[in-house]
Amino acid sequence: AQSVAQPEDQVNVAEGNPLTVKCTYSVSGNPYLFWYVQYPNRGLQFLLKYITGDNLVKGSYGFEAEFNKSQTSFHLKKPSALVSDSALYFCAVRDGYNFNKFYFGSGTKLNVKP
């Protein structure tokens, strides 16, 4: 079965501290992995993706993610969190057979305290 897991419903960090939002996946074939952010009453916005190449992917707003094939993980990171980063974050993986279908994780609420 193909799936995405975000083990933490919520992550709390202090402003200025590094943050990590975890994601693990299960998919057939080579994984295509994405991170999206959702602000209240808004649609999802693309942050970054891993298709191939360097395991460390850099994206929007200073976010980056590290692809780890052996651990089947794609954790989202940022060296220094901002209060404005507080939002809901979704990891997504492309279906290994139907290349236009994506499976989304359940989402992780990031709270950055001043």
Add this chain to the structure above:
Amino acid sequence: DAGVIQSPRHEVTEMGQEVTLRCKPISGHDYLFWYRQTMMRGLELLIYFNNNVPIDDSGMPEDRFSAKMPNASFSTLKIQPSEPRDSAVYFCASSLQGGHTEAFFGQGTRLTVV
């Protein structure tokens, strides 16, 4: 481009009524997706189109749900008759090349069936 545009933003209807949700994708995008977001089930893909043709509707929950894309700039998702359990936020998204590229989401339609 104004992005993916959905209407209405909010819809409250009585059980048994027909509901039609509308979406205008980004010009030039060949793929259009309809998602449903609920607390219990997260983000689920309902159906997607490629070049106006429905490709995979396996996520459509019941025959009460139908979707059309009469041209490249317009799609509808219809629920007839509506039921309280259909209450959710419905997102439309479009992408340039399906699974190879990120999706751009609309702001969603919050549907409440009473």
